[in-house]
Amino acid sequence: MYRTLKLLVRSGLADCFDMGEGVTLYEHAYDHPHHDHLICTRCGRKEEIVDETIERRQVELAERSGFTLSRHRMFLYGLCPACRRKGIKD
Known part of the structure; x- marks a missing residue:
């Protein structure tokens, strides 16, 4: 596999x-299509997210440093709602 x-x-x-x-x-x-990810640090739940403001900001930051982006990946880690409801702390 x-x-x-x-x-x-x-x-x-x-x-x-x-x-x-x-x-x-x-x-x-x-x-x-391109997307970023939210990932729960406890249960491993993954959620795809898209935010045009973040996408534009990443391009602006790269250009400010003289870069032209060809691709990127963004992973945001934290606790999902289900784990928080169970009282799990990060």
Whole structure:
């Protein structure tokens, strides 16, 4: 299975994200618009998010430093609502 996933990543049909602690996230890349991720540090829930203000700001910050962005990834970590309701603390 993992050989197939690696082949899909090499071909550009999937993306691979090293989440740390031995966890790898794979998701399809073909015809899948750019998005960022919210990730719960307790249960591992992942939610895709899109925010045009953040996207514009990232381009502005790169340009201010003389960069032209070709791609980026943003992962925001915290506690999801379900874990917070259970009284779990980060």
